[in-house]
Amino acid sequence: MMSDRLRARLRALDRPEEPSPAFRESLYQQLARRADIAAPSDLPWTAPVAAPVKVRAASGRRRWLPLLAAAVVATSLAGGLAALSTRPAEQACEPALAQTLAEAAPGIDYTYTAEGIIDRTLTLAGDVPVGDGQVRLSGRHSAPDRTHEQYLEGKEIALIGSGADESLRIGLANWFLSADAAPERPWRTVDATIWEPEWPNLALLPRDRVAFLLQGSTEPASAVDWTALTAPDGGCRLTGTIVPSPSSAARRTITVEIAPNAALPTSIHEEWTDYQTQIGAWTHDVTWRFTPSVEPVVIEPPAPDSVAPPMFSAEDLETSQFSPRMTIDGLGGAVVDVAPGDPDAGDIRVTVLEIREDTGYGQTVPFPGTTFLAVKTRQEALQVIDGGAGSLSWLAVSSDGAYGVPLAAWRIEGGYEPVLDARLGLQPGESLEGWMHLVAPITGGVDMYWHLGGSTVGPSLRVKLRSDPVIGSGEIDGVPWEAVAYEEIGRLCTAIRERPGDESGGGAACGPRLMPSPGIFPSMSGEPLIAHGVTSEDVATVRLETTTGNVDVSVTTLANLGVPAGGWAVAVPSGAEVIFFVGLDGDGVEVGRSVGPAAPSVDDPAP
Amino acid sequence: MTPVAQGSSEQSLTPEDDFRAWYDSTLPRVYGYLLARCGDTAAAEELTQRTYIEAIRSRQTFQGRSADTTWLIGIARHELLDHFRRQERDERRRIHLVRRAVETDEGEWQASDERQVLARALRALPMAQRMAVVLHYLDDLPVRSVADSMGRSVGAIESLLSRGRAKLRQQLGEDDDE
Numbered sequence: 001m002m003s004d005r006l007r008a009r010l011r012a013l014d015r016p017e018e019p020s021p022a023f024r025e026s027l028y029q030q031l032a033r034r035a036d037i038a039a040p041s042d043l044p045w046t047a048p049v050a051a052p053v054k055v056r057a058a059s060g061r062r063r064w065l066p067l068l069a070a071a072v073v074a075t076s077l078a079g080g081l082a083a084l085s086t087r088p089a090e091q092a093c094e095p096a097l098a099q100t101l102a103e104a105a106p107g108i109d110y111t112y113t114a115e116g117i118i119d120r121t122l123t124l125a126g127d128v129p130v131g132d133g134q135v136r137l138s139g140r141h142s143a144p145d146r147t148h149e150q151y152l153e154g155k156e157i158a159l160i161g162s163g164a165d166e167s168l169r170i171g172l173a174n175w176f177l178s179a180d181a182a183p184e185r186p187w188r189t190v191d192a193t194i195w196e197p198e199w200p201n202l203a204l205l206p207r208d209r210v211a212f213l214l215q216g217s218t219e220p221a222s223a224v225d226w227t228a229l230t231a232p233d234g235g236c237r238l239t240g241t242i243v244p245s246p247s248s249a250a251r252r253t254i255t256v257e258i259a260p261n262a263a264l265p266t267s268i269h270e271e272w273t274d275y276q277t278q279i280g281a282w283t284h285d286v287t288w289r290f291t292p293s294v295e296p297v298v299i300e301p302p303a304p305d306s307v308a309p310p311m312f313s314a315e316d317l318e319t320s321q322f323s324p325r326m327t328i329d330g331l332g333g334a335v336v337d338v339a340p341g342d343p344d345a346g347d348i349r350v351t352v353l354e355i356r357e358d359t360g361y362g363q364t365v366p367f368p369g370t371t372f373l374a375v376k377t378r379q380e381a382l383q384v385i386d387g388g389a390g391s392l393s394w395l396a397v398s399s400d401g402a403y404g405v406p407l408a409a410w411r412i413e414g415g416y417e418p419v420l421d422a423r424l425g426l427q428p429g430e431s432l433e434g435w436m437h438l439v440a441p442i443t444g445g446v447d448m449y450w451h452l453g454g455s456t457v458g459p460s461l462r463v464k465l466r467s468d469p470v471i472g473s474g475e476i477d478g479v480p481w482e483a484v485a486y487e488e489i490g491r492l493c494t495a496i497r498e499r500p501g502d503e504s505g506g507g508a509a510c511g512p513r514l515m516p517s518p519g520i521f522p523s524m525s526g527e528p529l530i531a532h533g534v535t536s537e538d539v540a541t542v543r544l545e546t547t548t549g550n551v552d553v554s555v556t557t558l559a560n561l562g563v564p565a566g567g568w569a570v571a572v573p574s575g576a577e578v579i580f581f582v583g584l585d586g587d588g589v590e591v592g593r594s595v596g597p598a599a600p601s602v603d604d605p606a607p
Numbered sequence: 608m609t610p611v612a613q614g615s616s617e618q619s620l621t622p623e624d625d626f627r628a629w630y631d632s633t634l635p636r637v638y639g640y641l642l643a644r645c646g647d648t649a650a651a652e653e654l655t656q657r658t659y660i661e662a663i664r665s666r667q668t669f670q671g672r673s674a675d676t677t678w679l680i681g682i683a684r685h686e687l688l689d690h691f692r693r694q695e696r697d698e699r700r701r702i703h704l705v706r707r708a709v710e711t712d713e714g715e716w717q718a719s720d721e722r723q724v725l726a727r728a729l730r731a732l733p734m735a736q737r738m739a740v741v742l743h744y745l746d747d748l749p750v751r752s753v754a755d756s757m758g759r760s761v762g763a764i765e766s767l768l769s770r771g772r773a774k775l776r777q778q779l780g781e782d783d784d785e
Contacts (some may be wrong), residue, residue, distance in 0.1 A: 007744045013725050016635035023652050031659050205673035341774040
């Protein structure tokens, strides 16, 4: 039986393993402190004890402290708060302020700069406190160098597609563990990998907004029941209560202090009550104090391709992690099987319906070379999707293909959970459709691609920034075809496709991106026979000298691809064979030629 | 269960010695259990830590009816299930789709190609399938228990196991002889 053999093979995994000595010792030290091993009656490894466990003061030297600290920082900033950075000075202190801020159109022409300290006291209800300490955030946000977030209709809080990784990449901000918590290591950045996905996250929106998001959550801002109180100094105090789950008594109470004429909150206080976890009740009592500054920050444009950290090498991008890979050039769709082991499940069609290149988002101004994109996409389940497979995310790949950077999560306007998900019950025939708004921090341009990556068995979608110019079209035996020109890295190509936007079809012809003049780079598709290719810009017409006569085809300029070149495509008459491709200038004068399949050769000379 | 420090039977053990001996004797089993199922050292360490913290926190519940390692493994399984659930939620929310690959540390597995192959194959499974396979084939839980643990129907678990087997077969290059 396969099951038995499988079981036997898997059992090879099951054996004692020695962890690293560093981990072994570190954990021992933690446990020894926690267990209070000096008290014999407290030894669980010798006998069960009835006496209550002694509660000891928490020590900062905890392996998990940065993890917890980071979580608390994040949660203190979360809880359904909406954008709070653009409060007009004349804004009245009233509950609507929170939502008003969320809805306010970005228009403040300054760069957010903030520093703050969180004093944290985190106590695990019961016998053993988890620990306490401080977490400090410092830094500034000065670049649209991360996924662009937007607020969705219905005041839902925008979601962040990932957690700490992005947090650590927000602007120049970094999380630090304070000296109080780790004396031997006074300051260090928190390892992103220790963040847990359910923890909320902080997003600093490009230049003009600060938002507090529930990472990985669909908690709507409207769940916050705000009250407002004008402070004696003329400032405003907003108090909101969040009900995370109707089935739980858990509450988050958030108090936001906004100073008079301030553009940012000066403090945020958050308390958690009645939060039950598997190991007990969690209480949070956190204050986040801002020292805001609205002074403009000098923004230095990033060097091309140097903004994004090398998260993934080109080699990584080629690994199975991103396979099976499908490619959509420009607008169009392709099918990917996210469950290749199951012929009855996993087929998804991903279609790029529209790609709009924006010069900015709202009134934000991108860096030179930064591209704002709005990509309208549709994902259709052609088969049942289950098992969590098929979730999608985006990667931006640098223009030279050297590295990739995770970008926006899949986003559907006005809806929750823009993912393919069995629990959403996405069935064959159903689809999700919406816009993604992305910011490309690396050099925008025809060399850059967007990659849509998958999880365990993920699709990878490569999308160009612009739709490919059509250089020819027609219909043969009732089958429509079109030829498009596009760029690959360092090359200019043409290809035949069947409509609409299907990648299948004839072959591709490629020439150098910087084409010599005159230049004719022809190719022939299979059946039906279509000739196509790219030329230098001085070629206005390509003449096919065939065995049954000449066929002229006008060259379409490819100036919109930013290259001095042209493309052409034409169906070869039935029964004809191409002897030469001849390039003619605007006056009909031959400027160059290339041999065709029927051209005489040494082995097959002309009669 | 009282582990005795090796070579020290005639000595008067301090509580620290007892604790150390208990820790040293159980740690490889607990860590090995988690590493085999997680496939990466970072997660295994994190879950090991959680397991021991939880064990110490709830040590009054240990009645000595099972070996202390068995008791610890039971706690570890709960932690593992929570981990899997979080990972599954990640998958569904497409969080860190690629981070896992960055985190993956196969250092522990370098010594054994076979184990490395198995670990990779296991990691390649969608999380729900992986949970089901781990609980059923590695932990020997009946399908009904797996269903209870995962909050799904027996039919759903059987389906997950079927797909998990197929995927593992594919990954391991085995023939379908079932």
